[in-house]
Amino acid sequence: MSLFTKVGKKFEETKQSVIGSKQSTYVCHSCEEAVAEEYEHCPHCGEGPVELANNC
Numbered sequence: 214m215s216l217f218t219k220v221g222k223k224f225e226e227t228k229q230s231v232i233g234s235k236q237s238t239y240v241c242h243s244c245e246e247a248v249a250e251e252y253e254h255c256p257h258c259g260e261g262p263v264e265l266a267n268n269c
């Protein structure tokens with residue numbers, strides 16, 4: 214169970230770095246969470262799809 218907590222924390226850090234970076238960022242259409250890669254199904258909510266987010 215503690216493993217899940219650690220993974221969850223790590224995931225939050227990863228998400229922050231993804232949002233902060235200037236690399237390509239994908240955003241879920243369903244829950245609008247940012248993800249690092251293009252997924253057919255969002256890892257956050259299981260819905261999707263995720264799409265490239267261009268924050269000009």
Ligand SMILES: [Zn+2]
Nearest residue numbers: 241244255258
């Ligand atoms: Zn989602």
